[in-house]
Amino acid sequence: MAEGAVVVLRNIIPLGDGDRVSMTPALWATVFVAAVIGYRIMLLLRPGRWREWKKFPRGPPGRPLVGNWDVFFSGSPRQKLMELAKQYGNGDIVGLRMGFRPVVCVCSSMLAKELLHTHDKIFANRPRYDFCQTLFYGYDSAVIFSRYSSHLIRLRKLFTLQLFTPKRLSDLQFIRQEEMRKVISALHRTQTPRLAHKVEKIVSDMACNITVRLLQSRAFEQDKCSELNDLVRKLEHSSIPVLGDFIPWMKWLYFSKRARERRIHKEFEDVIDKMILDRHQLLRRCPPEEVPTDFLQVLLSKEGDENPDELLTIEEIKAVILDIFAGGLHTSSATVEWAMSELMSNPRVMEKLRAEIDNVKGLEDKSTLVTDEDVGRMPYLEKVIREVFRLHPVVPLLVPRLSTQEVEIAGGEYSLPQGTIAYVNAWALGREERTWGPRVSEFWPERFQEQCLDVKGQHFELLPFGSGRRMCPGMRLGLAIVHFTVANFVRFFEWQLPHGRSITELSESVGRGNSPSTSLHAIPIPRRE
């Protein structure tokens, strides 16, 4: 019946490229009738009456139809979810409903471990959202928002065993160094008059330059990276589920959103196609030994692989490249932004860190960059960055998982039906008093002297990269960029706030992501001693 309504709708609205639909009374009536009919049908067809299950975690009552939609789309979901878990589930877990879907959010390290370790396999899937089909390359071909399958396992292996190996990252360290040099000289050049810079923008442009060079060995032209960054931002803003993802008959309401997503996808595809085309031309011109063995080459070499287990189609290669852009640029830059703002608001920590860096690098030759090897000799830097990840995990609710079978957790206290969407609240884990003691909200890197917890997915108290089968495969690169950038920023500049600004303006933004609400503007003043 809803389909009949779609046909009506097509006839009323010219499906042009305008994003806005003018809602005539006739259209409203159609929508309303369809909604009522659809609702009745869904009540009848509702999959398994899980609401009646006694052991589903408790949570606030939902609204009719939409359920607890408001929790995720108002204010700060991570904080709200933490409060609800305290109220309804002993601080461990809260049970919700979106449309007809059971949803849980885990807020304690104990249950995070059960989900991501004990029952990792059951929760290895991702929910299927429609934007994955339009924005990305579909639920079955890429990584971030795709199904858990043998194909995904292969792609993940490609990341960890071929692209982001420690050896490759250290061989390609010179790329990061050259890009850092460019940034440092650019900041030196803008000294008169002293300008405030948007820290996140400097770093995300640099991260983009680095990523592009890792991929294709060659930088983009001048401003292409800023454009690409804007595009990634658009991608992020569109990568959110809508009601139609949970209530199937509402899907058709989103056709203009879907059209916009296709346009964003097309823009990415153009960039990626160009990279591949250039490489094919290069391959035709040059003898094979002169072609660089960069990420692009590793990926393209799979195109004609004789081993069917290694073979990738060109679509799949593009999907991987898109995921590298989607997953890698703003996570690193937002973390650096948080690190710099915490350091600027905690001068004691900044000074201690600077002393460590100067100590390792020596003060004679002031122009040499801090390298990865130096970073390995900076234990305080390591603690500072862990503390940043504890307070400001930039993917605060990780990426949601989907259960493939019914499962009992917390020693049988709760039971989650098949098809439960599970969020792990990494932000709340960093604020659990059970782990961190009473001074949870204080920025205090020294806490890691006693607490030997790291961020690599083995300690469920601190999960900025997630854990288990869907853990971030780009962690090594992400960590390398963050450490290296912060160390060099602190080595080369004193950072000041522009006149009249205070750091307290930087509270957490509302919404899904976790960048500061107002971006950090700071004036880099070259150090001279």
Ligand code: HEM
């Ligand atoms: C500071 C930097 C970064 C942070 C904090 C971060 C965080 C995360 C988190 C929390 C997840 C979800 C994990 C889960 O579901 O358990 C994830 C997934 C992912 N990240 Fe990262 N990430 C970072 C950098 C990168 C980089 C540099 C890349 C690639 C170039 C990358 C690529 C991916 C991909 C492809 C996935 C999807 C994995 C899957 O679904 O199997 N990330 N990341």
Ligand SMILES: *[C@@H]1O[C@H](CO)[C@@H](O)[C@H](O)[C@H]1NC(C)=O
């Ligand atoms: C990125 O690389 C381009 C080309 O070399 C350069 O013009 C631009 O300034 C770089 N961006 C940053 C932030 O270093």
